[in-house]
Amino acid sequence: MIRKIIHIDMDAFYASIEQRDHPEWRHQPIAVGYSGKRGVVAAASYEARRYGVRSAMASVTALRKCPQLIFVAPRFNVYREVSQQIMHIFHEYTDKVEPLSLDEAFLDVTVNKKGAASATLIAKEIKRKIYAQTHLTSSAGVSFNKFLAKIASDYHKPDGIYIIPPKAAEAFVEKLPVERFFGVGKVTATRMKDHGIKTGYDLKQWSEPDLTRLFGKAGSSYYHFARGIDEREVQPDRIRKSLGAENTFSEDLYEVVDLLGALDExxxxxxxRAEKRRFFAKTLTLKIKYADFTIITRSKTVDQYIKTFEQLFELGQELLSTVEDIEERKIRLMGLTLKNAETESPHSSFVPLQLSFDFKD
Structure with missing residues (x-):
């Protein structure tokens, strides 16, 4: 049976909620986050994106790109409430709902509660229902696997819908720039282009062993994606095991004051990220990569769930103080990761998989 997969992605979710609730900010460039020196943009309105402002961008950089940018303090409790409204709508159609974050999810509607034959009509109905209940727009991608559905949802944003049927998949993927492939970030895209791989067609010319040799295990996924193949099922009960972030410094650090500044960021x-994904844990791991690429880790498990920045920073400082030669060797990378067992988190049933990235890149 050919699957019918829908990917729903809310449009500028955090920023759109703020503009919905504050009419004076509508049609204005706003960023959810803090404007301080070490602040980070959590989300940007479409008006701000026209100036090049993006999520995970340093606030000072965002202000340089858009001096009139309005910073709005995040209200995660409101975002979670709206997200729950949206998830309830999804579950009216199927129990096979796999959230990737508060504002997006995969739905398998091959067999659905409405007995509807058309995934496209279901997607349109869901979009209408989301707007009627939340006054927010969403975009939908419809296809026969997760890879194509996710790409499709981004094709006609905002408030769009795009369908990739089986017969059109091969031609669609061949024209697709490699940057649009799932799991291909800036660094990987650059490596691909260094080898002459710019589109899905170029990627399709490479054998699976060669791609695996170049890109590790991900190479096998790229091989299949280039052919429009993705056998992954929608997993409503997937459990996240960890969540973290790390930063590769533009210059190696060795002064404690600089390391603490990096730890703060x-x-x-x-x-x-933990707030966005409702992910709470009791174990924190500090990762350090020295200039010679040697990697060490330090971990500690506490009695209560780690939920606040203050808890993260204080525990991170404690772990940093246990590194014996911290002032003797230059450090090129540092990261923090929250980890927990499957049954540890009270919200473990609603957790996405996300690759960590260097947010200064």
């Missing part, structure tokens, strides 16, 4: 980013 990383802890803020981890807290932002």
């Amino acid at each position: 990383i802890a803020h980013e981890v807290q932002r």
Whole structure:
């Protein structure tokens, strides 16, 4: 049976909620986050994006790109409430709902509660229902696997819908720039282009062993994606095991004051992601990569769930103090990761998989 997969992605979710609730900010460039020196943009309105402002961008950089940018303090409790409204709508159609974050999810509607034959009509109905209940727009991608559905949802943003049927998949993927492939970030895209791989067609010319040799295990996924193949099922009960962030420094650090500044920035980013994904844990791991690429880790488990920036930063400082030669060797990378067992988190049933990235890149 050919699957019918829908990917729903809310449009500028955090920023759109703020503009909905504050009419004076509508049609204005706004950023959810803090404007301080070490602040980070959590989300940007479409008006702000026209100036190049993006999520995870340093606030000072965002202000340089858009001096009239309005910073709005995040209200995660409101975002979670709206997200729950949206998830309830999804579950009216199927129990096979796999949230990726508060504002997006995969739905398998091959067999659905409405007995509807058309995934496209279901997607349109869901979009209408989301707007009627929340006054927010969403975009939908419809296809026969997760890879194509996710790409499709981004094709006609905002408030769009795009369908990739089986017969059109091969031609669609061949024209697709490699940057649009799932799991291909800036660094990987650059490596691909260094080898002459610019589109899905170029990627399709490479064998699976060669791609695996170049890109590790991900190479096998790229091989299949280039052919429009993705056998992953929608997993409503997937459990996240960890969540973190790390930063590769533009210059190696060795002064404790600089390391604490970097720790502050990383802890803020981890807290932002944990809030967004309702992910709480009792174990924190500090990762350090020295200039010679040697990697060490330090971990500690506490009695209470780590939920605040203050908890993250204080525990991170404690772990940093246990590194014996901290002032003797230069450090090129530092990261923090929250970890827990499957049954540890009270929200473990609603957790996405996300790759960590260097948010200064």
